[in-house]
Amino acid sequence: MEERQRIALVTGAEGGIGKAVVSLFLDKGWRVIGVDRRSSKEKLPDDYFAVEGDISEPEQIESIFKQAENVTNVLDAVINNAAIQVSKSILDTTAEEWDLTMASNLRSVFLGVKLAHPFMVTAGGGAIVNVSSVHAIATSANISAYAASKGGLLALTRAMAIEFAQNEIRVNAVLPGAVDTPMLRNSMKRGLFGDSTINSRIDNLASKTVNGRVGAPREIANAIYFLADNDQSSFMTGQALVVDGGATARLSTE
Numbered sequence: 001m002e003e004r005q006r007i008a009l010v011t012g013a014e015g016g017i018g019k020a021v022v023s024l025f026l027d028k029g030w031r032v033i034g035v036d037r038r039s040s041k042e043k044l045p046d047d048y049f050a051v052e053g054d055i056s057e058p059e060q061i062e063s064i065f066k067q068a069e070n071v072t073n074v075l076d077a078v079i080n081n082a083a084i085q086v087s088k089s090i091l092d093t094t095a096e097e098w099d100l101t102m103a104s105n106l107r108s109v110f111l112g113v114k115l116a117h118p119f120m121v122t123a124g125g126g127a128i129v130n131v132s133s134v135h136a137i138a139t140s141a142n143i144s145a146y147a148a149s150k151g152g153l154l155a156l157t158r159a160m161a162i163e164f165a166q167n168e169i170r171v172n173a174v175l176p177g178a179v180d181t182p183m184l185r186n187s188m189k190r191g192l193f194g195d196s197t198i199n200s201r202i203d204n205l206a207s208k209t210v211n212g213r214v215g216a217p218r219e220i221a222n223a224i225y226f227l228a229d230n231d232q233s234s235f236m237t238g239q240a241l242v243v244d245g246g247a248t249a250r251l252s253t254e
Contacts, residue, residue, distance in 0.1 A: 005047075007072050007123075008228065009033040009116065011055055011108070012082030014040060017131065017179065017224075020217035021079055022048065024225050033068050035082070055082050055108035056100060065115040074123035077228040078116045080109045080153075081131040085146045098145045105149035106156065113160060117167070125168025127228045130157045131220075132173040134244045150175075154240055161238030170237040172227045177244025178208075179215040210246025219243065 008025050012018040013034030025032050031047045034040070037054045044050060049071045053064040068075075083105045086097045109130060120126045135147040136154040154173050161171040223243045227233050242248060 004074075005029065005031055006076040007031045007033070007074060008077040008079060009035065009068060009075055010079040010081060011035045011112070012131075013050070014038045015081070016217045017176070017220050018081050020221035021081060021224055024218065024221040025077075025228075028225065028229075030076075031072070033071060035064055055112065056084075056104040058107075058111055061108060061111050061115065065112075065119075068119070073119065075116055075119035076123050076126040078113065078120070078126070078128045079131070079224055079228065080112060080128065081224075082108065083131070083146075083149075085143070087142050087146075089142050090144045093145055101145040101149050102152075105146070106152045109153060109156060117164070117169075120169050121167050125230075126170075127230060127233075128160065128164070128169060128171040129224050129227045130154075130171070130173045131224070132157070132175045132240065134175050134177045134242060134248055136173075136175055136240070137242070138248050157240070158238045165237065170227075170230070170233070172233070172236055172239045172241060174220060174223050174227065175240050175242045175244065176220045177215060177242075177247045179217060179220055208247055208250075209244065210249055213245065215243065215245060 008030050010018055010021050010025070010032060013022050014036040018036065022032050022034050026045055026047055033049045033051060035051045035053055035055065037052065039052055040050050051064050051067045053060040055061055084101060086093060086101055088097070113128060130153050132153045133150040135143060136150040139147040157171055157173040164171055220243055223241055227236065227241060
């Protein structure tokens, strides 16, 4: 009997890490449903189905999964990657910015996995990979809302792993460090890192890692794929996989 083609849903599919994830899953022979607020400007492969939607809005999350039903009734993997970042001090962050960050980065996962769950049960199980951040375990100034949302996502990952194990659904989190994406470069523009050029700011950031560089989106995608692929990570659930070039391994006093 021919093996069924595996299907993944990826949010934030037009972002730096999201594009790398979509590309890798397609290369591995999966079908991919890519979700983003922006429409793709590139020619779409036959195995890729693009869905426009804002995951910060509950009604749009429901619409996303209704559109997914036009493509499939099963999902083997769900990659919760979409996120926003507010780079402001706690005192300068507004309630609206805080709420939007939580709605985009944390509530969207809570609502999305409830809608994805029946698809994964029909598939006989699968994997959920939540893209958290090193800010869930070690953070810095002027990023409180983002750090809080990613810390909450890590706790939610553990809770989902416990509750969904009965359905053969594994749930893990990837915690990327500094990765060369549009989000990172935009954060470098916000006047929080001195007056040097963006590239020199990134070089300074790279010097803080053990590897001496920032990560590439494909490197995070590889970690995500490892957790999504049941052949490679079948005995992992409820875990946090840190992919940060060793940044959190080094003492700040070193």
